[in-house]
Structure formats: C-alpha cells, structure tokens
Amino acid sequence: MQHSSQHHTHGTTGMSPAMQACIEACGECHDVCLTTVQHCLQHGGQHVEPAHMTIMMDCVQICETAKDFMLRGSRLHAQVCRACAEVCEACAQSCEAIDDPDGAMRACADACRRCAQECRRMAQAA
Amino acid sequence: MQHSSQHHTHGTTGMSPAMQACIEACGECHDVCLTTVQHCLQHGGQHVEPAHMTIMMDCVQICETAKDFMLRGSRLHAQVCRACAEVCEACAQSCEAIDDPDGAMRACADACRRCAQECRRMAQAA
Amino acid sequence: MQHSSQHHTHGTTGMSPAMQACIEACGECHDVCLTTVQHCLQHGGQHVEPAHMTIMMDCVQICETAKDFMLRGSRLHAQVCRACAEVCEACAQSCEAIDDPDGAMRACADACRRCAQECRRMAQAA
Amino acid sequence: MQHSSQHHTHGTTGMSPAMQACIEACGECHDVCLTTVQHCLQHGGQHVEPAHMTIMMDCVQICETAKDFMLRGSRLHAQVCRACAEVCEACAQSCEAIDDPDGAMRACADACRRCAQECRRMAQAA
Secondary structure, eight states, X not given: OOOOTTOOXXXXXXXXXXXXXXXXXXXXXXXHHHHHHHHHHHHOGGGGOHHHHHHHHHHHHHHHHHHHHHHTTOTXXXXXXXXXXXXXXXXXXXXXXXXXXXXHHHHHHHHHHHHHHHHHHHHHHO | OOOOTTOOOTTXXXXXXXXXXXHHHHHHHHHHHHHHHHHHHHHXXXXXXXXXXXXXXXXXXXXXXXXXXXXXXXXXXXXXXXXXXHHHHHHHHHHHTSOOTTSHHHHHHHXXXXXXXXXXXXXXXX | OOOOTTOOOTTOTTSOHHHHHXXXXXXXXXXXXXXXXXXXXXXXXXXXXXXXXXXXXXXHHHHHHHHHHHHTTOTTHHHHHHHHHHHHHHHHHHHHTSOOTTSHHHHHHHHHHHHHHHHHHHHHHO | OOOOTTOOOTTOTTSOHHHHHHHHHHHHHHHHHHHHHHHHHHHOGGGGOHXXXXXXXXXXXXXXXXXXXXXXXXXXXXXXXXXXXXXXXXHHHHHHTSOOTTSHHHHHHHHHHHHHXXXXXXXXXX
C-alpha cells in the first residue's frame, strides 16, 4: 500500500503547503481505514473486536470531516484537526496491537500516524 | 420551527440521559442548520455572506459526526463533542448577527446554543 | 426499541407530509442501524459476517445522504431515495437472516423496511 | 486546477481498474465541488443562486457516499453510482450555465462530467 508525493488533492491551489499536506493526509487516512475495515472483517478474531472496529469507523468519519473543513476554507478547522489528531493516534495504537501477518494493520497505523502529525500541526498553527 | 421533548432518538436505550440529550441536540442542530442553509440561499444578501454560509455547513457536518460518535458508542466522543461545541457556539453568533424578520435565524441560533451546551457537558464529563 | 409518532424532525415545516415521513424514516433507520452495528460487534459470529456488516454500514450512510438531500430541498432527492430503498431492503433481509434472541435484528429490519417503503414512495412520486 | 494520472487512491490494490478510476473520479469531484462552493460564495450573484448551490452540495455528498461504498467493497455500489452519475451530470450543467471569467466553473463541470462517466460505467457493469 503505497502513499506518496504523487498524490494530488484537487482544488487546493492557494492553500498553505501545511494545509495541503494535512488535507492529503486526512484523505489518505480516511481511504486506508475504510479499506482496512474490510480487511478486518475478512480476518475476524482480534480484528473485529468491538473497540477496534469502533475506532476504525471513528477514524474514517473524523478524517473526512477534518478534510472537508479545510477544503471548505473553514476558520474553525483547527478545532476539528485537534479532535482528528487524537482519534488518529488512538486508531494507530489500536491497529498496532493486532496480529498482522500481511502488514495491512501496520500500513493503516502508518497512515493514522501521518494524519495525526499533520493534524496536530494544523491545530497548533491556529 | 418547533423543538421539543417529543423528539425521540432511536436505538439509544441504555445510554445515559446526558448522552441521549446530547445526541438529540446534535440531531436537531444538524437538521435545523441544513434547512436554514436553504432559507439563507433564498434570502441572499447578508444571509449568503461566505463566512456565515461556511460556518453553517461546518455546523451541519460536525453535529452529524458528533452524533454518530455517540450512537456508535465511541470512547472518543468527548473530543468530537468539544469541537462540536465550539463550532455550534460560533454558528449561533453568526446567525444572531443577521437580519431576521421571520425568526428563522433566531430559531437556528437557539438550536446551535442548545447543542453547544449539551456538547460541552459531554466533553467535561469525559 | 420504540419508534413512534412522537418523533419530530426539525425544520421541515412546509414540506409535504410524504417527504416529512421519508426524512423521519431515514433518520430513524440511520440511527437504529448505527446502534445495531455496535450490537453486532458485541455479539460476534454471524453478526460480524463481512457482507452483513458492510450492508449495515452502507445503510447508515445512504440513509443520512437521502435525508440530507430532502432537508436541503434538493430537486434530485428521488435518485438518492431510489438507491436508499434498495440498500434498506437488502439490509432488512440481511438482518432477518441472523439469529436474534433479543429482538435487536428484528427491530433493525423493521426500521429498514419502513425506510425502504417511504423512499420508494418518494422515488415514484418524482 | 490540475487533475491527473498522478493521483493515487490509497488502499485500492486488488480492485478492478474501472472501480479504481471511479473511486478516483468521485474523490476528485467531491474535492473540486467543495472548493468551488467557496469560490461561488466569494463571487456571489448567479454563483449563489439557490438551485446551483444546492446541487453543488448534493454533488459533494453523493460523490463521497459513492466513493465510500466502493472503498467499503459494497455489493450495492452500482445503485449509488447510478444516483451519483445523475447528480454529477446535473451539477455539470448547472456549472456551465454560470458566467466564468476565471475558468473555475469550467474546471468544476469537467470534474463532474468525468465522475458522471465513470459512475455510469460502474452502474452498467453491475
């Protein structure tokens, strides 16, 4: 599961590079978490433990919300980025606690950590 | 535009009364803000000033997100409720600054204030 | 899990009774499905079978989308209501195929069926 | 406003190229429409005409919903893609009817048309 500098979020010309990076990280985290939910459902066991599945779904939703606040040019994006950073951090930890023979949980945790970091930056900059 | 004790959120049996009240207030605020966006578009002028329209759309989205975190039984709902309270408070102020011959902006501000109050309670209780 | 005439969707004054009923049914179905996802995660086994969990999450999202189209006064709500009816119908069937000692899956299937019926009506009226 | 082959949707390894293209087109259309809503609010006049703003918000939401259905591996994605194609087509037409000195509405219409085309393909393939 590749992530990369190739990615380009559309319609963000004129935004600060930090905000563009945050939008990109939120979009990536949303997409990776949503596909990883499917992976978890396929594997069962630890992967569908209620607390883990719940935080995965939390992460999918708050990442989209934070991304949309930034795309919409909201002056209140920092509040949502702060919440998003905390959810992503917790989701990363939940992913790391699960057996991971194929690296899917590691890839998901990585996307969550990148998003948490970018969101913390946005929250602090405001 | 009526709001009331008649409202009943489905599937919340077993939740604390405070959380039920918060889910209800978020649902009401989401619905009222979304219909008030239409009202604003119809009226034009001040009502479609970019900062006002943006915060209305912010409020629609964060209220749904906060409500869903609670319905989902998320242990991280307090973080989202905190962000939601700030957005709702700002949205209430934005609504109150607009000419309001028919009371629609007042009704929207009221829904935002109720939601802000319930969300602050949830954020503090956690 | 009660559903009822007490429910009141906010800000819908001036809409047709059929649309108000559809908005209400979509809101109920979204809420019940989201809380039932938790129920399923707690129970495990058949309840977390991938196809079932996926359709539950589908139903949560399309109901909210259909509801928002109607609250927003969209002239394209019929297209979304048509999709919503099909998803709700499939979700009801998926719920009914699961062991249900406590009636939670039955209650969820009922909410899905009511929503499917109201959405079909909206789709046909357009 | 660039769109390109550089774009990479995360976590879609193993999906058909047609579905990957559709996910990508939905993501692009969601992002472009949401930033174009801001552009419209800044410009006022025709740009904030109620029917136009409403369809822009419709398009933002249904594109995200269609994208999520596909990322989630839903077997019912075709129904949502069908609705999405109709909303995108109507949004493209609405964008094209607006004065467009700087090309922003043209770029938005193009993203909507690409998304409509990919969604029609997904709907027909199912």
